[in-house]
Amino acid sequence: MPSHYQQLIDFDQKHIWHPYTSLNHPTPVFPVESASGVRLKLADGRELIDGMSSWWAAVHGYNHPVLNAAVTDQLTKMSHVMFGGLTHQPAVDLAKTLIDISHQDLQHVFFADSGSVSVEVAIKMAIQYWASKGQPQKQRLLTIENAYHGDTFGAMAVCDPDNGMHHLFKDVLAKHLFAKRPQCVDAEHYDPAAIADLQGLLTTHQHSIAAVILEPIVQGAGGMRFYSPAYLKKARELCDEFGVLLILDEIATGFGRTGSLFAYQQADVCPDILCVGKALTGGYMSLAATLCSSKVANGIGSGEYPTLMHGPTFMANPLACAVANASLKLLLDSPWQQRVSAIEQQLRRELEPCRSLSAVKDVRVKGAIGVIELHQPIDIHWIQPRFVELGVWVRPFANLVYVMPPYIMPAEDLSTLTAAMQQVVAEISQK
Ligand SMILES: *Cc1c(COP(=O)(O)O)cnc(C)c1O
Numbered sequence: 001m002p003s004h005y006q007q008l009i010d011f012d013q014k015h016i017w018h019p020y021t022s023l024n025h026p027t028p029v030f031p032v033e034s035a036s037g038v039r040l041k042l043a044d045g046r047e048l049i050d051g052m053s054s055w056w057a058a059v060h061g062y063n064h065p066v067l068n069a070a071v072t073d074q075l076t077k078m079s080h081v082m083f084g085g086l087t088h089q090p091a092v093d094l095a096k097t098l099i100d101i102s103h104q105d106l107q108h109v110f111f112a113d114s115g116s117v118s119v120e121v122a123i124k125m126a127i128q129y130w131a132s133k134g135q136p137q138k139q140r141l142l143t144i145e146n147a148y149h150g151d152t153f154g155a156m157a158v159c160d161p162d163n164g165m166h167h168l169f170k171d172v173l174a175k176h177l178f179a180k181r182p183q184c185v186d187a188e189h190y191d192p193a194a195i196a197d198l199q200g201l202l203t204t205h206q207h208s209i210a211a212v213i214l215e216p217i218v219q220g221a222g223g224m225r226f227y228s229p230a231y232l233k234k235a236r237e238l239c240d241e242f243g244v245l246l247i248l249d250e251i252a253t254g255f256g257r258t259g260s261l262f263a264y265q266q267a268d269v270c271p272d273i274l275c276v277g278k279a280l281t282g283g284y285m286s287l288a289a290t291l292c293s294s295k296v297a298n299g300i301g302s303g304e305y306p307t308l309m310h311g312p313t314f315m316a317n318p319l320a321c322a323v324a325n326a327s328l329k330l331l332l333d334s335p336w337q338q339r340v341s342a343i344e345q346q347l348r349r350e351l352e353p354c355r356s357l358s359a360v361k362d363v364r365v366k367g368a369i370g371v372i373e374l375h376q377p378i379d380i381h382w383i384q385p386r387f388v389e390l391g392v393w394v395r396p397f398a399n400l401v402y403v404m405p406p407y408i409m410p411a412e413d414l415s416t417l418t419a420a421m422q423q424v425v426a427e428i429s430q431k
Contacts, residue, residue, distance in 0.1 A: 005031055005044045027380050030388060035062035038409045040393055048393040051403035051417045056220070056252045058283030060330055061406040067282050070326030074319050083111070083315040090321035097328050098289060101261060103270040108297040110290040110308065111316035115251040115277035116150030118288035119213075121310050122247045122273045123154045126211035129245065129296050132303020138210040140174075142201055142244070144194075145181040148222035149213060149249050158213050160222045163398070177201050177209070182227040184364070187266070190231035198235060202242040211245040211273070212238075216263040217366070220252035224371045224400050226364060229267035236269040245296065251277040251288065255328075256336045257404060258367035259344065272296050282327030287320035339407040343368040346411060347403075350418035357422075359429040361399070370418070371402040372425055383424060390420040401425060 002010065013026040021027055031043035038061050040048045053059060060067065074090060081088065095109040110125075112118035123141065130138035141158050148164075149155040156165055157174040166173060179201055182194035202209065216232050219225045239246040248271035253263035257279070260266050264274075273296060277288030300308060347370035354372050355363045362373040378396045387394045394403055394417070401421055405414060 003044075005042075008043065028384050030384075037061045037063070038406050038413055042388075046388070046391070048388060048391055049409075049413045049417055051392055051394045051405050051421075053279075053404055053406050054283050056257060056278040056404055057281070059255060059257075059279045059336075059407050060282045060327065061408045062283075064282065064330070066330055067284055067323055067326050070323045071284065071319055074322035077318070079319050080314065080317050082313070084311065088316075088318055088321075090318045090325060091316040093325050094289075094316075094321045094328075097325065098276070098291060101328070101332070102274060102291055103262075103264075105270045105293045105295075106274055106291040107294050108292050110292075110310070111321070112277075112288040112290060112310075113312045113314050113317070114150075114286050115275065115288045116152040116155045117312060118251065118275040118277055118290045119149045119155040119158075119247075119249060120152055121290040121308075122213070122249075122275050122292075123158075123211070124310055125273055125290065125292055125296055125300065125308065126245045126247060128303075128305055128308065129299045130210050131305055132300050134304075137208055138244075140176055140205065140208045140210060141247075142177040142179065142198070142205070142209050142212045143214060144179045144198070144219075146219045146223040146225050147178075147213070147215065148220050149215070150251075163222060177205060181225065182231045184226050185228045185230075187229050190228050190234050194227075195231065195234050195238075199238055202238055202244065206242040206244065209242070209244050211247045213247040213249060215249045216253055217266060218253050218258055218263060218369060221397070223398075224364075224369075224373070224402050226366045232264065232267035233269055236267070239272075245272040247271060247273040247275070249275045251275050255279040255331060256340055256367075256407065257369060259337070259340050280327070281320055281324045282330070284323040284327070285317070285320040287317065287324055334407070336407055340368045342411070343405060343407070343409065343414060346414055347418065350415060351421065354422050354425050357425055357429040359425055359431075368407060369402065369404045370421075371400060372421060374399040374401065374425070374428065378428070383428075386424055386427070387420060390423060392417050392420040394421060394424075 008031045032040050033043040034041045038050050110121050143158045146160050149158045180194045180197040183191045248264050254276045274291040281287050347365045351363050351370050354360050359374050361375045364371045377399050
């Protein structure tokens with residue numbers, strides 16, 4: 001008779017898809033019983049230090065009393081009401097805060113139920129803006145290689161054409177434009193060849209381009225690459241010069257992860273449209289938002305197509321808005337900048353020695369993000385159980401071993417995490 005733990009795994013592997021998995025060749029899964037602070041407790045009693053913040057989201061750690069209270073308080077009032085024709089305090093409060101903490105030009109908010117949907121809405125806004133302005137031919141998007149903007153069709157079409165799913169879905173995906181990836185350079189300088197490529201594409205296609213869409217400064221799931229704020233600043237200038245909107249996708253980078261509240265602040269630019277998600281609710285619930293300037297909102301509203309054509313069933317879910325309000329307050333009242341900067345310095349110190357290992361191609365750190373890039377793709381079947389044996393939760397993909405821990409992680413737990421990364425990468429180097 002298999003244990004309860006093993007029964008969970010057996011049923012799961014046979015019947016349930018996990019992100020990017022095959023049911024015929026399932027990758028290992030580990031049942032979690034509970035989570036608290038920076039630790040995940042597995043159903044067999046083992047505890048893991050969490051290096052992933054559940055994909056950028058759980059910045060305050062798990063089972064936080066303040067966030068728990070926000071959810072339960074809201075639960076006694078209402079967990080959900082439709083947003084068509086109704087509104088509520090949690091949504092209004094959250095919109096106010098988002099408008100307050102983002103650039104002053106961003107004054108209008110659309111609540112979406114996931115990051116991908118917020119990107120879909122951003123794309124609709126851009127295309128609809130130009131249609132309303134009498135330029136319906138401006139429908140294409142321009143982005144850069146290694147981009148990742150989500151898994152729905154609109155978002156997928158602006159993901160990296162090679163490591164995304166363009167090949168499989170090529171006949172149904174919109175054909176957008178991809179500029180050369182900016183090479184990682186210091187904060188003050190941009191890569192002139194990459195900017196020349198962006199400029200070239202804008203010159204040739206300006207009449208058909210609605211918007212440039214970028215993850216500011218840090219590219220997430222498309223390769224965990226960093227690029228200089230100077231590139232972003234230059235891209236903003238080019239958008240203005242060529243009459244193209246700028247969409248910034250801060251779903252991963254937003255709410256302090258790169259060292260500033262929003263990554264775009266490091267380039268001192270303002271997007272026309274901004275997407276946020278992931279850490280918005282402190283990792284409690286799925287919620288995202290698309291913000292835009294009055295130029296965009298009023299442009300859409302005063303044109304031939306004044307109605308923004310989107311409205312999810314669970315739009316502005318009150319539970320999610322309430323926990324987002326509590327999470328943002330918790331963040332803004334905390335010394336998050338010192339915490340992120342302390343994590344940054346420690347990650348630099350403790351990951352840098354990995355650079356000399358033979359399997360390692362690059363080590364890079366930005367804010368509370370630490371990345372070890374290997375020369376070869378990683379065998380997830382081997383590495384995942386190995387990390388669990390070492391008492392940490394790290395989820396590599398492709399050739400990347402990376403962490404973005406909760407901001408509240410104590411230094412000694414972070415050391416355990418980086419020691420495990422070094423250990424595993426050393427073992428790979430010896431193979
Ligand atoms: C995760 C992510 C998305 C998609 O968000 P989901 O909530 O998974 O739909 C989009 N853009 C970026 C930059 C992301 O990191």
